Amino acid sequence: MDLRNECVVLESSPRQISIGDISLSELVSGLPCFSGTSSGATPCLSKRQRGWTFIVSTGTGLDRRDCLIGLFTALLESTANSFLIVDKHTKACIDARANVFLNWAPANSEVRSNAELRAQRLVKIKAAFGMSNSDLARICRISRTQLYKWLSSDESLQLTPANWQRLGDLERIAQDWNELTSSPARDLLNERIHGRTTLISLLASQKLDNGAIRAAIEKLAKTVSSHPLRRDERLHQRGVQPKPLLGELARDD
C-alpha cells in the first residue's frame, strides 16, 4: 500500500496493532491526514539518514502512541525502505513496517481516496458551521479558487502535511461544535466575542488558539438556538402549514 497516495479511515476498526496495546482508533486520531478526532498531539521527531527513517521519541520516556503517530506521519511523507521505532531508554529497535503493516489490512469499506477524505473533511467543517465558501477558504487560509480544487475529485492534488494538519484541526473543532449544538453557527460567525474578535477571525488565524476557540464556541453555542422567530415560524405558530413540495410527495416508484 502506498500511503502517500492513499488515506485510510480506521476509526471504525476495533482491531489492535501488534506493537503494544494501542488501539488503531487511538493511534490514527492524532494523524493530520486521517479521519477521526484529533487529539492535537504533536508528532515526534523524524529524520532520514541513508534511506532510513528513524522515529525517535522526544519526551522523557518512550510514548508509544506519539512514536507511532510520528511513524505514520513519516510513512506518509517518505519513500524510505525501513522504518524503526527506537526506545531511548531500552535502545530497543522495532522494525515498524514489518510489525505494524503485516498486521494491518483495512477492509475496503474503510479505505477512502485522498480526494474523498479531503472533501469529506471540508464538507464536515462547512456543514457544522453553515459556512459560505468564502469563509471556508478563509479559515483554510487558501483562495476560493484553491478551495474548489480541494473540493474536487482530483486525486492528483496533494495537500502538504501542514494543510492536512490544519484540516484535521478544523475538523476537530467542527466536531466539538457539533457536540455542543446541532445548529450551524452561520449568522454568529461574525459576531464579536470580545473586542474585534469573532469566531471566524479565530478560525482564520495562522496558529489556531484552541483555548480561545473552545471558549468562543461554548459561548456561541448557548445563543445559537435562541434566535428571534422568523416570519414563517410565526405563521407556523398560528397553525399555517407549509405546502408540500414535489420532493415530499410520494415517489412514483
Add this chain to the structure above:
Amino acid sequence: MPLAGSEKIGQRLHTAGWKSGSVLTPGHARAIESVLQRSGRSPEPLLPGDFLIVVSQTCDIVAPKLETEPYIEVLLVHERDAVDSRKSNLRSTRHISFRARPKGVIYEAHATNRFWVPRELFDEYAPDVNRSLDPKASKRLSAWLGLRYTRPAWPEELVRRLPKPPELEKILKDVSEAVAEIHIAISDANRELPTHEDYRLTVYAIMDADEYRRNRDSREKCTGAFVKLLDLLRQCPGIVVDEDSDLLPGNEFTWQMARMTDQWNLANLTAASEED
C-alpha cells in the same frame, strides 16, 4: 343522460366521489369511448389494460353549473407490471410511470393522451375506488402535467453540455427530499451559444430552514451532495460555475433571487430532440 337538473350536477358528482385522480370503471370507460377523439381523427379504441384518470381539478369537476364547466379532462393510462425508471419521478415531461398508491397498481401515460369528456357523461357513474389515485399520486400527476407548461425552456446547447440525468440522480438520490429545490441562474439563458463561448451558472440548493438549522446530519449530507454536484458541473466543457453557488437555508433564498433563477429538476433536461 339525465340533463334535467343540470345545475345540481356538481353536487351529484361530488356525492358520487368524483375528484381529481379518480379512475373510471371499465364499463364507464367503454361507454364514453366514442368521445375519446382528437381533432380530425377517429376515436381511440380502448385496449385491455387501458384506463382513464380524471385530471381536471376537483373544484372544476364539482362546479355547480354545467355551463361554466362543461367538460372533464381525462388522461389515458396503461396498466403496467413495473415502474419504468426512465419515465418516473418527473424525469420526463412527455412520459410518466407511477404507482396509484403505495403497493398499488402501476400506470404509464403519455402527456398528449388527454381528452375532454362532457361532464354530464359522469352523471350516474361512480369512480373505481380500488384503482383511483391517492392524494399524493394525484398531486404528483398534476405537477407532472403542470411542468409541461411551466418548465423553463433552456437552450438546447446548454442542455447538451449539462450532465445527463442519471449522473445527477446518482448524486442527488440520497438527498432528494432534504434538498427542497435547486435553483439555477443562467447567463445567456435565451441564446444558443457557439462552442467557444461558456454558459455561466450560479446554482443554489435550498433546504427547509428548520431542517437546515436543526438536522446536522441532513445538513452535512446535503452539503456533501451539493459539493459533488458543483464538481460535476465544473467538469462539463462550456460550463462555468459561479463562485456564489451554495447550499442555502430557505429563509436566505429571497423572492428577488427566485426572479433571477429557474427551478431545476430533471424534467428541465428533457431536450426537444429526446426520443419518445
